[in-house]
Amino acid sequence: MTSSYQLNQTDHLLHVLFNEQQKSLHISNAxxxxxxxxxxLPRAQVESVVDFYSFFHRTPRGRFDILFSNCTSCGDLKLMQQLCERLQVKPDNTRADGLVSIGQTSCIGMCDHGVSLLVNGITLTSISAQQIDHMAELIEAETALAQWPASWFKVGNNIRKEGLLLASSFEPGGALKAMAGRDGAAIIDEITAAGLKGRGGAGFATGMKWKFCREAQGDTRYVVCNADEGEPGTFKDRILLNSHADTVFEGMTICGSVIGAKQGYLYLRGEYRYMLAALENTLQQRREKGLLGSNILGLGFDFDIHIVIGAGAYICGEESALIESIEEKPGIPRIRPPFPVTQGLWGQPTVVNNVETLVAAARIVLHGHHWFVSSGTWQSRGSKLLSVSGDCARPGIYEYGFGITINEILNDAGAEHVQAVQIGGPAGRLIPADHFEHRIAFEDLATGGSFMIFDHSRDLLEVIHNFARFFAHESCGFCTPCRVGTTLLKNGMDKICSGHGTAHDVDEMNRTAALVSRRSHCGLGMTAPNPIRDGVKYFPELFEARLLHQEMEPEFNLDASLEEARNLTHRDDEEAHL
Amino acid sequence: MPKVRVATTSLAGCFGCHMSFLDMDERIVGLLEHVEFSRSPINDIKHCEPCDIGLIEGALCNADNVHVLKEFRENCKILIAVGACAINGGVPAMRNNFTLAECLEEAFLDEIGVDNPQIPNDVEIPLLLSKVHPIHEVVKVDYYLPGCPPPADAFVKILTDLLEGKEPSLPKDMLHYD
Structure with a gap:
């Protein structure tokens, strides 16, 4: 690939395929x-991309294609079942008349809104059982989405607590103007002095990342904003993109000027497509104000931003998979090193930062590092946006200085009788009640921002089961430990939750979990067994209560497994049973 | 000192693992100073007596396989899954991509040259399971001896380790096939 490669946004493979999926309801061989x-492009590449991403289909979906979130916070598959029954269609099937297809999808980032779903890629929130009946009528009458009640499409911000980032106002161009007279090295020093670490979860020092990229050998450089917010229970980037898009783009522009990039990409998860028009509009306004384009604010550098929209793949939140996806390929993580800072997009040095990191970076340039370190702990500077959801009175966005305890957050959110909290999403940690004095901080509980609350009315084993299904579905399939291991772990949870598990199965799951964590190619597999391992460690009695007290129970019903042969041979003698 | 008693069988397998076992050649003479065989295709003993070690080749594809496997588990202190089919289903599990009806119809009804087409239903013939399964899905397996087939050296190593009272461990070159 040449270094002068420029991706035309309208011709991006993911966008062309999305349009084809919308137009023809599937993507045919032709x-x-x-x-x-x-x-x-090679045909095989297009084919592999169609097969990789969940939102592309080889067989026709309905003219109304509905995907219910199966997240523990923004999903309820009972409502999916209700709609299926009302419309006489089986899950994951398209009705014979082609009107409707109904299925499920991983968390769509609406956890503060209750049950949510996507209709033809557009988000509907706070769905009730009564609405399902109304929705069924609208679908049967083939009412265009534009005529559906506007309130159904409303996505609120639900900001419950503002801190360092959310409380202060921001004038577009403000941080760029504050750059005047300072060179890239000075900006990096400022961000390093602020102690800013990546907000996506891994916590790599942002100043160091920018410095590495700036110093790396390359013909050109790129800035990528990771807005593929796929971790179940996380929705803080949604709020930032909705209300602080200017700051996000300004952070990208500053990064571009520091590292010497001319082009930036915002990789937006497909589930947030409803925000696309507004984001494009913000970009256009910034171009008109001279905040994007050539010779920005007369500072002598050029930079512009394109938006690339994903198509339903959690793994694309992993930075090297995200880069592959921007390069119009399946989102399979790369082997690292080399890291993106030296060889990223099209082999060029690339900074990939989380949305929240870029917002923080822009604010640090504007207000200085002293302002930033006024919040947080010695090792975890600044603030963190938490996406609080689940069993509480006030789900939404809470911005705290690092160092806040779980107990304080639960108190603010109005959560009572809490059994456990899942911090950092399914890939994070399941925290039992006697650990609630722990703090949100890189040195204690690091998190990308997901904070899911489960009270005592929840069947925690079903929550863990849900997470196991999530990883088995989202594994990219590239490496065997993760592809096979996540499915084995799901099967183990299937067996235990259905009352067929034994202590032997728990031992086997522990063994498999250790292997998957240790041997997987990327972070997805390394963290996928966390909910099961934490569950077995902190809630052994929940597993114990479901187990059969015998040495071994087969993985399947032996006698039922002969049923098909009995039917084919018309036998029912003693030997025809097990 | 009484000899260690070993039983072996092949379920849905090709006997390739047994052939590889016999590939230990003259080393079997030394082995027989320490072990004696119970049920095995080598001596044609039909039922398992209480044993120390059971070696199972092949996957589970029919009701008889399940009975034999259970007999081994009940009688053997240590059960070893031998080879790709016992461990993963192997070649017999390739039929899992089709329904049982598709398999039987293809073989006994639709295939070119089939005379008097009918699906066999004699009570002497064990019924097929709807899918082929590895053996650990039905009984607890103590050790796995991978390979297709496992090399003779691997048989010698795992049995020698067990005879010496050690935890069996195969060196990397006996686990690597590419």
Whole structure:
């Protein structure tokens, strides 16, 4: 690939495929051939992308294609079942008349809104059982989405507590103007002095990342904003993109000027497509104000931003998988090193930062590092946006200085009789009640911002089961430990939750969990067994209560497994049973 | 000192693992100073007596396989899954991509040259399971001896370790096939 490679936004494979999916309700072999020719890509590449991303289909979906979130906070599959019954369609099938198809999808980031779903890619929130009946009528009458009640599409911000980032106002261009007279090295020093660490969860020092990229050998450089907010229970980037998009883009622009990039990409998760028009509009306004484009504010550098929209793949939140996805390929993580700072997008040095990190960076440039370190702890500077959801009176966004305890957060959110909290999403930690004095901080509980509350009315084993299904579904399939291991772990939870598990199965799950964590290729597999390991460690009695007290129970019903053969041979003798 | 008693069987397998076992050649003479065989295709003993070690080749594809496997588990102190089919289902599990009806119809009804097409239903013939399974899905397995087939050296190593009272451990070159 040449260094001068420029991606035309409208011709991006993911966007072309999305349009084809919308137009033809599926992506046919003929369409794959013609798209490959149109974009001058190998047919196999187009085919592999169609098969990789959940939102692309080889067989036709309904004219109303509905995906219910199966997240523990923004999903309720009972409502999916209700809609399926009302519309006489089986889950994951398209009705014979082609009107409707109904399925499930991983968390869509609406955890503060209750049950949510996507209709033809557009988000509906706070769905009730009564609404399901109304929705069924609208679908049967083929009422266009534009005529559906506007209130159904409303996505609120639900900001419950403002801190360092959310409380202060921001004038577009403010941080860029504050850059005047300071060179890139000075900006990096400022961000390093502020102690800013990546807000996506891994916590790499931002100043160091920018410095590495600035110093790396390359023909050009890129800035990528990771807005593929896929961790179940996380929705803080949604709020930042909705209300602070200017700050996000300004953070990207500052990064571009520091590292010497001319092009930035915002990788937006497909589930947030409803925000696209507003984001494009913000970009356009910034171009008109001279905050993007050539010679920005007369500071002598050029920079512009394109938006690339994903198509339903959690793994694309992993930075190297995200880069692959921008490069129009399946989102399979790369082997690291080399890290993106030296060889990222099209082999060029690339900074990939989380949305919240870029907002913080822009604010640090504007207000200085002293302002930033006024909040947080010695090792975890500044504030963190937490997406609080689950069993509490006030779900929403809470911004705290690092060092806040779980107990204080639960108190603010109005959560009572709490059994456990899942911090950092399914890939994070399951925390039992006697650990609630722990603090949100890199040195204690690091998190990307997901904070899911489960009270005593929850079947925690079902929560862990849900997370196991999530990872088995979202594994990219590249490496065997993760592809096979996550499914084995799901099968183990299936067996235990259905009352067929034994102590032997728990031992086997522990063994498999250790292997998957240790041997997987990327962070997805390394963290996928966390909910099961934490569950077995902190809630052994919940597992124990479901187990059969015998040495071994087969993985399947032996006699039922002969049923098909009995039918085919018309036998029912003693030997025909087990 | 009484000899260690070993039983072996092949379920849905090709006997390739047994052939590889016999590939230990003259080393079997030394082995027989320490072990004696119970049920095994090598001596044609039909039922398992209480044993120390059971070696199972092959996957589970029919009701008889399940009975034999259970007999081994009940009689053997240590059960070892031998080879790709016992461990993962192997070649017999390739039929899992089809329904049982598709498999039987193809073989006994639709295939070119089939005379008097009918699906066999004699009570002497064990019924097929709807899918082929590895053996650990039905009984507890103590050790796994991988390979297709496992090399003779691997048989010698795992049995020698057990005879010496050690935890069996195969060196990397006996686990690597590419």
């Amino acid at each position: 369409a794959i051939t013609s798209i490959a020719a149109q974009l001058n």
